[in-house]
Every structure is written in structure tokens, then in C-alpha cells.
Amino acid sequence: MSLSTSDRLLTILASLTKQKKHLSFSALKDSMSSYFDAIEDKRVQNKCDYSLHDVLMSAFSCMYFQDPSLNEFQKRIQEEQHKNNLQTLFGVKSIPQNTQLRDILDEIPSEELAPIFNDFFNRLRRHKHLEDYAILPNTLLCAIDGTQYHRSKDIHCEQCLHKEHKAGEITYSHAVLQGAIMHPDKKQVLPVMPEAIANTDGTDKQDCESKAAKRFIKNLRQAHPRQGFLIVGDGLMSHQPMIESFIDEGCHFLFVAKPGDHKYMFKSLEGFPELASYQFDDEKGCTHYYRWKNEVPLHGGENAIKVNFFEYILKNKDGKITYRNSWVTDIKMSRYNIVGMARAGRCRWKIENECFNTLKNQGYYITHNYGHGKKHLSYNMYLLTLLAFYFHQIFELTDGAYQACRKKLGSKKYMWEKFRNVIRFFIMDSWAMLMDFILSPDDYKVTLTKNR
Ligand SMILES: [Zn+2]
Known part of the structure; x- marks a missing residue:
């Protein structure tokens, strides 16, 4: 009926x-x-x-x-x-x-507050609000970045990071490795439980963003074992041990890779003058230019992991470069996904702008x-x-x-x-x-x- x-x-x-x-x-x-x-x-x-x-x-x-x-x-x-x-x-x-x-x-x-973040995430998922956020089938883009939210020369606690300056002066600070689900077409960013970058083990050894990122990804996986993630991060993440820890947790990655940090890889790319490329002009007369190469060794070492490299250049109507960036990922690059992947890489700024900036200044x-x-x-x-x-x-x-x-x-x-x-x-x-x-x-x- x-x-x-x-x-x-x-x-x-x-x-x-x-x-x-x-x-x-x-x-x-x-x-x-x-x-x-x-x-x-x-x-x-x-x-x-x-x-x-x-x-x-x-x-x-x-x-x-x-x-x-x-x-x-x-x-x-x-x-x-x-x-x-x-x-x-x-x-x-x-x-x-x-x-x-x-x-x-x-x-x-x-950590008693972590289940609340997970509960909100599951509510959004159950009621289909995360479907619009999928960047690949059953895969959400989670951008990660570190931020400092306390800095002082005298106020401090057991968990403060401390940095000793030459004159003996100490700066105390608190920072987190924050992750947020986002999509290039969506204004709203949805935070997940962050990982504190803090001294918690009672030793003098300072915690850092890289260590926090490894703990973060383990917790994210545990909280959402069936959800696929594409983790988008800055140049600090694009080195082999870090990439391997994301792969071990079953996550895709998309990390900034700058020529200064990856001299060997960029040098070896010069050996392939005919990288796959694609370009188009938009309605404002700007040119979007993309180049990519799959299966490139990340460095010159013996057990170098192979990654898929791509680069994006934006030129305004006068031919001046207004944006340029390059990334490495485990996702196989092709003419069909290159535009979307560059947009995914670029949308990482939202964690700075829509999340941290809002929390700090809005x-x-x-x-x-x-x-x-x-x-x-x-x-x-x-x-x-x-x-x-x-x-x-x-x-x-x-x-x-x-x-x-x-x-x-x-x-x-x-x-x-x-x-x-x-x-x-x-x-x-x-x-x-x-x-x-x-x-x-x-x-x-x-x-x-x-x-x-
Ligand atoms: Zn403190």
C-alpha cells in the first residue's frame, strides 16, 4: 500500500x-x-x-x-x-x-570526559549526520594539530611542560594534540577527544606532539573501531615512524611533505620529468595545477617506506603563485581523486581557524x-x-x-x-x-x- x-x-x-x-x-x-x-x-x-x-x-x-x-x-x-x-x-x-x-x-x-566525546560522535553517526562528512567510502577526514593553551613564567602544575631558557628562566605551558572531523564543503568541525601533551609519568622527560599523536591515534581507533579515518596532518607527521604508527592502527594518512624536510624524495622526483599532471582554469581565471607520482620512497634509507606523492599549485589570473603545497599519502593518486585529495589536504587550516581560533579568540x-x-x-x-x-x-x-x-x-x-x-x-x-x-x-x- x-x-x-x-x-x-x-x-x-x-x-x-x-x-x-x-x-x-x-x-x-x-x-x-x-x-x-x-x-x-x-x-x-x-x-x-x-x-x-x-x-x-x-x-x-x-x-x-x-x-x-x-x-x-x-x-x-x-x-x-x-x-x-x-x-x-x-x-x-x-x-x-x-x-x-x-x-x-x-x-x-x-580521561573521565572522553566517553562524552565518543557518545556525541556516535549520536551524529547514528542519525546520519556524518555521511556528509565522508571523504572516501566509510572514511572521515580527521585533521590533527597541536596547540598551546597555557603559557606562563610562574604559574605551573605537575603536568606543565617546561622549557629552560639560557638565562635559567623557565617557561611553563600546556598543549594538546587536537583532532577534529571536517570536510572541505562543511563549515562545522566536530572535535574528538584530544590528547594532552603533558608530563604525566613523573620523569623530567618532556612530552611532545609526536608522542601525543601516537597515543591519540590509538585512543581514536579504540573509541571508533569500525570507522575508517583519513588523518590529515602537517609536516611534523610525514616521517616514517609516525606514518607506520598510523598504518599500524589501520588509518589512511595525508601529511604535508615540504622539499626542505624531504630532500631525497624531491631529488628523486626530479628523475621523473613526466610526472602525471592535470590542470584547469576556474571561473575567476585562476589556474589549478596538480602533479603526482605513486610509490615513491620517502627517504634514501634501506627500509624506506613507499608513499604516494602529490603537489598542488594555485596561480591567480596574473600567473602569480598564491598557494603551493605538497603531501604524501597511502591513497593511490589518479586523475579522478587528485582534485579532491588536494582539497582534503588544504582543509586542514580549518582546525586552526574554525577550532583553535574560535576557542581562543571568539x-x-x-x-x-x-x-x-x-x-x-x-x-x-x-x-x-x-x-x-x-x-x-x-x-x-x-x-x-x-x-x-x-x-x-x-x-x-x-x-x-x-x-x-x-x-x-x-x-x-x-x-x-x-x-x-x-x-x-x-x-x-x-x-x-x-x-x-
Ligand atoms: Zn600546568
Whole structure:
């Protein structure tokens, strides 16, 4: 029996609603809540004023609203109105004082937050949002890069990396190897659980990006064993031991390979004057030029691994080179995939621009000093910020009301300013109500007057 058009529409609508339900604010928040609740609390129970859940959720809500003073404000609202927005929106029963919040967060092992990233990833996959991100069949592009989020000459903790300068001065820092799922045609980037570049083994030996990358890929594989990945990285990754560790984990790779770092390979390419090539002019008159060669030894050593090399050059209409880069990969290059692979290699900038730059400069206060702690505080704050960013990326991808707020208020900065202003004065029963209030404030005049 065939369905009528209206029945079909109803079915589609029902499935859309269902899809959104699993990725809505309350679904993601509830899931996160349950992971927070599951963390083993090692404190002496009768001495605890605040649950681990309330501590983590209060810290998260500051990141979510990009407002370091959110907790203090909501505490004041609580005194005046006997309820507050941390309670209604995030399920926080009791808002901790800032000092207690920092002390408790410092003790929570950061890996306890990893399952949340995996859960969000699986929700996106189950509801087919990752299909548009596939760069090859069942393969997602995961760009990786290192970034520093704390640097100081005096504030430091057990996990800080330290660098001694000639004059005896020491710089302390925290960094991560971050990975994010991305696609050349998609603006949103979806972070995965990063790997801390930190001194955790109690020795003086400094951790580094390469070691962190090896741990990162093992964890990513373990978290998503059936998912194919094309790992896209910078020139730091394109050496044999690193490439082998990615191959061992069953991942494809696409790493920048510069002539300065790979003298032997580039020299040997000169021996093949007729590399396969392809070029085309676009509508702006720019020329896109590609060259490639499969099965090239990476270096001159005895057991050199063979890689597939390609190069991309972009010239503007005056013939001036405006972009040039070269990569090595395990994927066999051909006329059919060369354009797509160059786009995949180029889209790595998004991890710098859409992820790190947003976290550092677009309101997330990732480098804001919330306090450094002695153990895990600094990294936990980074992870909670990253989770807030993940929520927002998911809404941009899947949430109609959120997208309507963005459209109505223009800039992201202004939209968050609006959200913050509203919750400073009014109690919102839910995140959906807050968005609805922004979209149709006139509908709320009567109710809010009654509430006040
Ligand atoms: Zn530190």
C-alpha cells in the first residue's frame, strides 16, 4: 500500500523530530549529566558540599554561555528568586563557590570526559549526520594539530611542560594534540577527544606532539573501531615512524611533505620529468595545477617506506603563485581523486581557524585564567570548553531553532550576548524556551511580567 503525500510528509517530519531529539540540547546535556554522575567520587562523602555533577556542570555552563561570572550571577538570582538558570537549564542542584569548584575539578581525572566525546560522535553517526562528512567510502577526514593553551613564567602544575631558557628562566605551558572531523564543503568541525601533551609519568622527560599523536591515534581507533579515518596532518607527521604508527592502527594518512624536510624524495622526483599532471582554469581565471607520482620512497634509507606523492599549485589570473603545497599519502593518486585529495589536504587550516581560533579568540575564553590547579584543573577546563564548542557545532548542523537565532541576530557574538542578557534577568525553564524567547519575545511579555 503506498502512502499519500501528506502521510509521507508526516513520516518525514516524525523522523526529523526524532533525529533532532537525540541531538537536542536536553539530550546532549542529559547524556553528559549521566557521564558526570558515573565518575567515581573519591572524596570523604560527609565532607562534600557539592556533587561532582554540580561542579562539572557549573564549570561547563560558564563555557557554554561564554561567561566566566555566570555562577556568581546565578547564585545572586537564586537568593532573590529561590531558583536560577543553572538549575533549570543544566540541572545543577547547588552552585559551588569558585574556589571549591576549582579544587574539586583539579582532582577529577581528565580521561573521565572522553566517553562524552565518543557518545556525541556516535549520536551524529547514528542519525546520519556524518555521511556528509565522508571523504572516501566509510572514511572521515580527521585533521590533527597541536596547540598551546597555557603559557606562563610562574604559574605551573605537575603536568606543565617546561622549557629552560639560557638565562635559567623557565617557561611553563600546556598543549594538546587536537583532532577534529571536517570536510572541505562543511563549515562545522566536530572535535574528538584530544590528547594532552603533558608530563604525566613523573620523569623530567618532556612530552611532545609526536608522542601525543601516537597515543591519540590509538585512543581514536579504540573509541571508533569500525570507522575508517583519513588523518590529515602537517609536516611534523610525514616521517616514517609516525606514518607506520598510523598504518599500524589501520588509518589512511595525508601529511604535508615540504622539499626542505624531504630532500631525497624531491631529488628523486626530479628523475621523473613526466610526472602525471592535470590542470584547469576556474571561473575567476585562476589556474589549478596538480602533479603526482605513486610509490615513491620517502627517504634514501634501506627500509624506506613507499608513499604516494602529490603537489598542488594555485596561480591567480596574473600567473602569480598564491598557494603551493605538497603531501604524501597511502591513497593511490589518479586523475579522478587528485582534485579532491588536494582539497582534503588544504582543509586542514580549518582546525586552526574554525577550532583553535574560535576557542581562543571568539568568546570561549580558552586561555582565560580560571585558575591553574595542581593536577587536572587546567586540562579539564580545556575539555569542558571544547565540549561547549561541540554542543554549539552540533546545533549549527542540526538545530533549526538555533539556526533561526543565528539568522535573526546576525553575528554569533551578538547572539551569545543576547542569551547572557536574558538569563541575567529572567529564569528560563529550558534552553528551548530561551531560544524561543529570543525568536518571539512578544509572546512572553505577559508571562514574564507575572513571574517578576
Ligand atoms: Zn600546568
